[in-house]
Amino acid sequence: MVRRLIDACPLLAIALPGAILGLGTAVLMLGAVGGSPPWWRVDPVNMSEAAALRDRATVVRMMAEGQDPYERHEIRADLVFNNRVELTAIEAGIATRRSEIVDVILFSARTPPDGMAWARLKCLAELEGDEDVTEVLDRYRPESAPAPVCDDVKRPWQ
Amino acid sequence: MMSGTAELTRPRSSLSAPRAAVWAFAAVLTIALAYDMWRMPVQVFDSLQEILDAQASPSVAQSFVNAAGGGAYLRPLRIAQIKAVFDLSQGNYRAGYRGLHVVLIVALMWLFTRALPIETGLDAAAAIFALTVLTGMHTFLGFLREAFPINHFLEMAVFTLVALNLSLSRGGWWADALAALTFIAAALTLESGVLVWVVVAGAWLCGLRGVSTRGVLVLTALLVGYFAVRFWFLETGLPTLTERASGFLLERLEPDELQRRFGDSPRLFYAYNVVVAVLSVLFAEPRDGLFVATRAWMDGDVRPHTYLAVGASLAMTLLILVAAIAMWRRRRQLERPDRLVIVAAIVVMANAVLAFSYAKDDIVTIAGVFYAIAAYTAIRRAVVYARSGGLVRAVVVSAALLPLAAAWAVRSSGVHHVVNEHAFRTRNDWASLPVEWHREGRWPSDPRQLRLIETLRNDALQSPMPNPNQLPEWRSRWYGD
Numbered sequence: 134m135v136r137r138l139i140d141a142c143p144l145l146a147i148a149l150p151g152a153i154l155g156l157g158t159a160v161l162m163l164g165a166v167g168g169s170p171p172w173w174r175v176d177p178v179n180m181s182e183a184a185a186l187r188d189r190a191t192v193v194r195m196m197a198e199g200q201d202p203y204e205r206h207e208i209r210a211d212l213v214f215n216n217r218v219e220l221t222a223i224e225a226g227i228a229t230r231r232s233e234i235v236d237v238i239l240f241s242a243r244t245p246p247d248g249m250a251w252a253r254l255k256c257l258a259e260l261e262g263d264e265d266v267t268e269v270l271d272r273y274r275p276e277s278a279p280a281p282v283c284d285d286v287k288r289p290w291q
Numbered sequence: 292m293m294s295g296t297a298e299l300t301r302p303r304s305s306l307s308a309p310r311a312a313v314w315a316f317a318a319v320l321t322i323a324l325a326y327d328m329w330r331m332p333v334q335v336f337d338s339l340q341e342i343l344d345a346q347a348s349p350s351v352a353q354s355f356v357n358a359a360g361g362g363a364y365l366r367p368l369r370i371a372q373i374k375a376v377f378d379l380s381q382g383n384y385r386a387g388y389r390g391l392h393v394v395l396i397v398a399l400m401w402l403f404t405r406a407l408p409i410e411t412g413l414d415a416a417a418a419i420f421a422l423t424v425l426t427g428m429h430t431f432l433g434f435l436r437e438a439f440p441i442n443h444f445l446e447m448a449v450f451t452l453v454a455l456n457l458s459l460s461r462g463g464w465w466a467d468a469l470a471a472l473t474f475i476a477a478a479l480t481l482e483s484g485v486l487v488w489v490v491v492a493g494a495w496l497c498g499l500r501g502v503s504t505r506g507v508l509v510l511t512a513l514l515v516g517y518f519a520v521r522f523w524f525l526e527t528g529l530p531t532l533t534e535r536a537s538g539f540l541l542e543r544l545e546p547d548e549l550q551r552r553f554g555d556s557p558r559l560f561y562a563y564n565v566v567v568a569v570l571s572v573l574f575a576e577p578r579d580g581l582f583v584a585t586r587a588w589m590d591g592d593v594r595p596h597t598y599l600a601v602g603a604s605l606a607m608t609l610l611i612l613v614a615a616i617a618m619w620r621r622r623r624q625l626e627r628p629d630r631l632v633i634v635a636a637i638v639v640m641a642n643a644v645l646a647f648s649y650a651k652d653d654i655v656t657i658a659g660v661f662y663a664i665a666a667y668t669a670i671r672r673a674v675v676y677a678r679s680g681g682l683v684r685a686v687v688v689s690a691a692l693l694p695l696a697a698a699w700a701v702r703s704s705g706v707h708h709v710v711n712e713h714a715f716r717t718r719n720d721w722a723s724l725p726v727e728w729h730r731e732g733r734w735p736s737d738p739r740q741l742r743l744i745e746t747l748r749n750d751a752l753q754s755p756m757p758n759p760n761q762l763p764e765w766r767s768r769w770y771g772d
Contacts, residue, residue: 139685143677146689147670148416150700151423155316157704158323165326172707175761186760188715189722194752212761233723240726 181206184222185213185229189237192222202238203246218290227257228290232265239273248277256283309415313404316419320426320703321400325393327710328435332751333388335720338440339747342384343740344370345377363530365521368479369443376441384743385750388440395445399434402452403660406459407667408627413674420696421667424607427702429575429600430652430659435706436713437653443481444656450477451638451657454487455664458494458634459627460501467506474510478517483645486638486657488514493637497630530648532557537649538580539563541589561647568643568650572658575604580650596705596771603698607666610695614669617676628668635661670696705770712759712772721751 161171180200183191185208196202202222210217213229223246226234239245246254251274258266260283306314333342348354351374358370380387403425407418425431434445453473457466470491477484488510494500495507502510521527532553533546539560544552553560567577576584584601587593611632618629625633642658670692677688724744728734735741759767 135682139680139682140678142685142689143674143692144412144416146693147420147674147696149693150697151316151419154423154700154704155319155419159319162319162323162326170755170757171323171326172711173757173762173766175757178758178761183758186758188719188758188760190718190752190756191758193722197752237723237726240729 179206180204180222181220181225182208182212184225184231184234184238185220187229187231187234189234192234193237193241196238196241196243202242203250214290216291220289223254224257224289227254227261227263227266228288230261230263230266232263232269235266236269236272239269245273245275248275248279251275251278252281253286255281256286257288259283260286260288307410309412310409313407313409313415313418313422317400317404317422320422321397323707324396324400324426324435327707327714328392328396329389330754330756331389331392331710331714332717332721332754333385333440333747334438334717335724338438339724339744341370341373342377342388342440342747343735343743345374346739346743348374351375351378360525360527363528363534364482365525365527366443366479366481368476369441369481372441372480382746384747388438392438392442392445395442395449396434398449399445399452399660402449402456403663406452406455406631406664413671417667417671417674420670420699421663423696423699423703424666425660425663426706427603427699428572428659428663429578430572430656430662432706432709433653433656433659435710444483444653447477447481447483447486448657448660450484451486451490452660454490454502455494455634456501458491458499458501462501462503466501467503467509470502470506471509471513474513478513483642483654483657485514485517486641486645489638489641490634493634494630497633498625499627499630499634532560535649537564537651538567538577539650541582541586543581564647564650565643568646568655568658569639571650571652572639572643572655572662573604573608575600577650579652594771595769596767599698599702599769600771603695603702606695607669607699610673611662611665611669614672617672628671632665632668635665639665701769708759708766708770709772711757712767714754715756715759718751718754718756721748724748 165171178186178188178191180192180195180202183195192202205219205221205224208214208218208220208225213225220228223235223238226232226238245251251270255267255270255274255278258270259281333339345354348357351371354374355367355371358367359365376387376391377384400422404418404422407414407421409415409418434442434448450473454470457470457473460466470487474484474487474491477487491502491510492507495502495504532549536543536545537549537560538544539549539552549560564580567580571577576582584593584597587597615632615636618625618632638661639655639658642655642661646654673688673692677685677692725734725748735744759772
């Protein structure tokens with residue numbers, strides 16, 4: 134009995150973690166055969182949520198499928214901000230200070246923002262105080278854009 | 292020189308239960324890794340331009356010839372392979388390049404498992420442990436994260452494992468011929484290919500003579516020929532300090548800074564790179580030449596995955612060292628696992644020497660594979676030691692080995708997280724590609740090139756990819772990125 138214990142103990146110690154890893158991986162891979170992603174599942178997101186979560190590729194894909202980047206969508210509470218909020222994808226990029234998101238949306242948009250919309254975005258970027266985002270917005274400034282007057286502009290996110 | 296014996300070569304035996312268990316475990320890990328590789332988009336950086344060049348090249352032969360002369364590198368087969376896969380893929384570029392990545396991963400896992408002697412339950416347990424070390428090593432990520440668009444470091448690891456398996460075989464003219472072909476293919480693909488010679492020669496010195504003395508002599512002649520062609524006939528130089536940034540102690544130095552600090556006496560920098568390459572494999576620190584864990588510790592921001600990586604590697608290396616000392620003191624005829632440790636030590640050192648020009652973990656990926664082979668022998672010896680005493684010894688040693696094995700299993704399970712992070716970044720790179728290339732004036736006007744980019748980009752954008760920013764934070768804390 135003791136001899137068997139002496140033989141089995143160290144063997145189990147080195148093989149058990151690997152065996153658990155192997156079994157767990159096998160179960161997850163079997164799930165993948167059934168169409169379930171093996172490592173982790175994430176909730177589907179709308180374009181504004183994708184932008185807030187720094188998912189440039191999903192934003193661009195949605196735009197290519199015809200979705201409007203200037204349309205507001207709900208961003209669920211606790212996904213990025215504490216409270217639920219309705220933002221466009223560009224606003225979400227400004228709110229999370231992701232200049233590359235703002236850049237790729239404005240570059241890929243079929244129509245540029247009109248002058249008033251651009252001025253409002255510029256105000257939001259200045260309120261947020263991110264120089265990179267401000268610089269990107271300047272690059273896409275439409276000719277019709279008025280000088281931004283930001284007194285009445287408030288950030289819709291907290 | 293150690294004598295070769297018949298029992299050192301692989302016995303011809305049927306699939307025993309221990310061996311079947313190890314193969315099943317290896318298969319599960321391999322399928323999971325292959326799944327990761329298959330769903331990863333083709334890379335943009337250091338990859339798209341290579342594919343565009345392949346498209347422009349008229350033939351595989353022309354690609355080979357064009358890449359054969361000049362510069363600091365001699366890698367004609369690397370370029371020829373990219374062209375060959377491009378042509379063979381017939382427009383299914385992702386299937387071509389990602390498919391080859393899958394094939395290489397399968398080959399690596401198969402050859403690694405095949406090289407381990409598995410006859411008993413003890414061998415099987417040690418082999419399962421070694422597979423978690425192989426896949427849990429930080430260097431293993433170098434096989435998965437990137438491809439340019441073929442992961443040539445992975446290819447080199449496969450070639451060296453082919454060489455090891457040939458050395459472990461019963462031999463014959465075919466083993467010698469295959470070893471020579473393997474060396475030629477490896478050396479003409481990447482500089483690390485000369486490690487095929489190191490493996491064969493090292494194994495021969497250890498008495499593993501599946502590749503005969505004649506075969507080793509042929510390989511040595513090929514090695515001399517390689518150096519002659521490279522440095523004398525083609526006058527291909529060595530990489531200079533100005534070619535790329537490199538880590539040094541706690542900071543990353545740009546080429547200008549490297550030139551300023553070490554331009555007059557690069558030997559100090561080269562010596563540093565060799566030393567940190569060895570340390571990186573043995574202790575998971577430094578990474579890419581940078582003492583990142585030390586820096587994190589100084590900043591008071593050490594994450595669990597750093598403790599896990601450094602702790603597991605430190606303990607494993609100590610165990611290998613103890614096993615090596617015990618092997619030395621036993622002074623008995625060396626068994627096959629003992630000889631594998633010696634070959635592993637030779638390869639780790641040689642691989643580190645090849646990393647002299649700049650510090651990058653990818654270069655020592657082969658050393659990481661052989662480190663895992665050494666881990667097999669060390670853990671096996673530890674179990675033999677635990678079993679050779681009383682119950683107390685068995686329990687105490689087991690209690691020490693269990694957290695070590697658990698740490699490596701956790702590191703191994705983290706591979707999928709890191710690969711997903713990289714796939715997510717790659718997909719985002721494709722999203723921003725037109726923005727950046729237009730801005731840099733690099734966006735092509737040739738319709739063929741545009742079609743190619745569009746195909747690869749659409750493919751990447753359409754790939755469903757979990758967003759790491761939606762996942763619980765513990766994953767990146769424990770697995771890194």
